[in-house]
Amino acid sequence: MPELAEVEYYRKRWDPALGQTVARVILRPASRLLRGANPKHLSEALTGAVLESSAAAAKQMLFRFSGDAWLGIHLGMTGELKLAAPEYLVGKHDHLVLFTAQHALVFSDFRQFGRIQFSVGPEAPDWWTSIAPPVLSSEFTPEAVAGFLRRRQRAPIKAVLLMQERFPGIGNWMADEILWRAEIHPKRPAGSLSPDEIQALWREARWVCREALRTVGQDLRDPPRTWLFPHRWENGGVCPKTGVPLVREEIGGRTTCWSPGRQKLKPGKKSTRASRSRAR
DNA sequence: TCCTATGTTGTATG
DNA sequence: ACATACAACATAGG
Numbered sequence: 001m002p003e004l005a006e007v008e009y010y011r012k013r014w015d016p017a018l019g020q021t022v023a024r025v026i027l028r029p030a031s032r033l034l035r036g037a038n039p040k041h042l043s044e045a046l047t048g049a050v051l052e053s054s055a056a057a058a059k060q061m062l063f064r065f066s067g068d069a070w071l072g073i074h075l076g077m078t079g080e081l082k083l084a085a086p087e088y089l090v091g092k093h094d095h096l097v098l099f100t101a102q103h104a105l106v107f108s109d110f111r112q113f114g115r116i117q118f119s120v121g122p123e124a125p126d127w128w129t130s131i132a133p134p135v136l137s138s139e140f141t142p143e144a145v146a147g148f149l150r151r152r153q154r155a156p157i158k159a160v161l162l163m164q165e166r167f168p169g170i171g172n173w174m175a176d177e178i179l180w181r182a183e184i185h186p187k188r189p190a191g192s193l194s195p196d197e198i199q200a201l202w203r204e205a206r207w208v209c210r211e212a213l214r215t216v217g218q219d220l221r222d223p224p225r226t227w228l229f230p231h232r233w234e235n236g237g238v239c240p241k242t243g244v245p246l247v248r249e250e251i252g253g254r255t256t257c258w259s260p261g262r263q264k265l266k267p268g269k270k271s272t273r274a275s276r277s278r279a280r
Numbered sequence: 281t282c283c284t285a286t287g288t289t290g291t292a293t294g
Numbered sequence: 295a296c297a298t299a300c301a302a303c304a305t306a307g308g
Contacts, residue, residue: 003286032304059287077287078305111305113287155298171286253300255284
């Protein structure tokens, strides 16, 4: 499920336990999500520690505990966090459960594409501090986007939008939403975009991130029917702008949905005063 | 049975 | 060295 806004939503689910002490740590035995990290190390450091803060960036979450302990969680494709009562019984797909006196903090992930990271030290871990600057930050500029597209010029723009090193937090549905709003065909080579199209891509990337955080990020509520979002998985779904049936095809290894006609494969020639007069 | 799934990563190839 | 493409990971549900 999780892209930028969903991750932000899940992050907040453990917040009622801020300031509380972890009494017991349950890790799924030999959990794949640890990727070789030492489970004993994690359990020992978190047992008796206080949850002090949480943060989300891109598709990552970071939870800081007393004793300079840092817990990182990536939800992968099917991960989720939830808050449960302290009597909670650990479920089949749970990978980490932290019990406080008042709550159980649960991380479950049935497909196991997620990840648990853990470190101890005065500074936030490298994997966290090296996350690319957010799409909604001032460092995410049209120039930065243009430079990135130039280096990835032969790859389809859809695949490029999924690259976390420049578009942190953008996932499959957000990428399609952005391209649909910017009226750019997902198969267009990244290097073929005009300056106007790059500007539109930049603008819509920021718009989609901001609005997704306001809707999905608050309470997992679906964005309105005016978005591509609620139509993209529907059988027989139509473009909410043009009424034309949406198309689905695999691009860059991911199912991609777009509105034919609105998003053209040929670089859109801009209709200018000069071109209109030439056409006459 | 076969197909799909809001993600990343290792590996092969250009 | 860099860019690109794609299988692999593991599980459930239609």
